Amino acid sequence: MNCIRSITDKQLVLILGLAGFISAADNWIVSPILPAIAAGFAVSIAQVGIILTAYLIPYGIMQPVYGYISDRWGKAKILKWIVFGLAFGTIGCAIAPSLWVLCLWRLITGFFAAGVIAVSLAMIGDTVALSDRQKYVGKFMGIVFLGQGLSVGLGGIFANFISWRIAFISFAVLTICILPFMQKLPKDVSTPTNYSFFNEVKQVTLTPKGKVIFPLALATGFLLLGLYSYLGAFFHEVTGLNYVQVGLIVMCYGFACLLAGHQIGNLGQKFGHQKTILLGGFLALSTALILASLPYWPAGLLATVSLGFGYIFIQSTLATIAFDVATEHKGLPSALIGLGLFGGGGLGTAFGSFLLSWGNYQTLWLCLASGIALFIVATSKLHFD
Template sequence: MNLTSEQKRVVYTLGFCGLVSAADNWFVSPALPAIANALGVAASAAAIVLTAYLVPYGLLQPVCGTLGDRFGRLRVLHVIVAGLAAGTFLCAVAPTLPLLVAARVLTGCFAAGIIAVSQALVGDVVGPEPRGAAVGVLMGITFTGQGLSSGLGGIICDLMSWRAAFACFGVLAVVALALLWRLPVTCGGTADASPRARAEAVDPSAPTGPFLARAARIFFGSHRTVYLVACTTGLVFLGVYGFMGTFLAERCGLGSTQAGLIMMLYGVMCLVGGTVSGRIGAAHGPRGVVYVGEASGLVAIAALLAVSVTGSWAPALLAAGALGFGYILTQPTLVSLSMDADPAQTGLCTGLIGLGVFAGGGVGSALGGQLVAAGGYPLLWAVAAVVLAGQLVLGGRALAALDRRAR
């Protein structure tokens, strides 16, 4: 991936912003037992904290992407990262579970656009050729935060409290905002330039019409397969990851720090996957990258089934690593493919991927809780394996058809 120093600066800064948004959510997974104990509720009931962040985080991504298209990606990022910081500090002081859920919803609403707007901004800055690899690096950094936060959050919870963990991640959000302000305003394109420049750059052929109609045309248009695969990706990958902390605590008797350290491998393999996705794509194409990612997800689920059977935490190391590697190959590839759905609305296109992935993850967390209550964790892992296998076969065929049409 040949980028200039200025392009690398943009990618790494936006990656750090994404890292903070991912860390802000996913440290909660190993912290759920501590949150439940402190607020006097069951761990399964406290899982609503995950859903409270993921659902608005997914639903509002197309909205934030569109706002970035209209008002400038960098300007929108300034607002939403500031809101992320404020919402995270509110979570640190929430006295009850309902108020914590409300604070998480607010935080998710602001954080929703960070990934979608950043992905579109990276596409603007680096151009179409290295776009897939650059987005892979961006997402690798982002979800390194998801994995590392599990360990760091668990350690902070054990040494101090879950409230202190929220406060620490709020400070990181403030740092991210400071780094954003150091980026040159011109990197956001004409929408971030002066009012006169924006007026002169107006494209008379730009898409018009109601937001929902434009979003529906993209989501159910020629690239609908990409968006449907995004939905099942979030359902399985994020849904499974969200339950790993409580699963390791209940099945293996691990504490927040121990479970978090295991889950840190997710982030490490996200970083590894982000750096090699470009090479896999060059050799096998985008569809090949998705195939490898989905196969890695199946390996992760098989390892979690092994933990369920044996009660040993050792296979969870493979599960965390394979899950992170698989996710970071699949999601950024779908983002890159989605940008071709409507090049005039790349923010909306990438936002709809976020809608599919993160709303799918929120639904996965909610359905996962019901599956665990009905048949325990083995049922959850079995259902996830069936869904992912179906995505590998049916989604792979549909992506192949899309690839043939593109040629």
């Protein structure tokens, strides 16, 4: 699918980045306020962790669907609808009277938000020149995860001084405010296909590159997003920080992502796909080992920054490779990367909840460190070209 353009690459990435910023902020606002939500509903951290999974699983599962239909019905059109749905679901989260109702609204929110990043990445793949794609993918993802990091800081402030419900209301309002900017997105010119959804998924996943990058995306989500999900609770429960302090530290993850996003283009061209992913893996491994061995906030701050760099190095590289999986349709391959990342993140979060109910944070970090080490070994034996 090609796009009829009236804006520059920088303007396109900025508009898409705004939508992705809000999507990621709405997604990860829950991480630093888990203790506040648990206290509000009189349940444990392990129990309230279900709201992370309730969001991430539909967020992952729906991404291929949005990728498929955006290639046929128009990416700009789909983005407008899902951004509106994101606002609707977030308002529901703010007024949920119980944990299980909140889970339902998080599921609905995840259902709509699923397409924001995947469809935006596909639009970048359609419009940006091949030589600039990794650069602009990195910039886009940097903006997205800056939203994730800032939301953590704001969430801590809301939880400490006002209410965790105000955080959801604020993001719902911001989501509505970006809708006018979506009108400036380039219009799509579709390229029809004879393949059904499942046949096209099969074709894409069984390509040589698909066999490599989609399992890696699943592993990345399980390990790295599973690790990130409990950072806020770890800093509050283990290091004794209040919600504001937790938010300020985890906010550094977003700034690390933004900085990494600006560097990934040059890094990818210099070292290639495999070495860039391996570097991200080593940074993530260092995060897990630091958290397990040095349960103090200064070390945790360093680990948080390392995780931000590691995640962007891996995610942006996988997303860039996905553009070459199917020449005509970039929505589905981009979405399948999202399915792996966020579906894997949902599973990793559920696994983390189990480990916390059975053991402690050190158990969680060491298990994830073992998984990341295996990820590094497996990646070193793969071929990406």
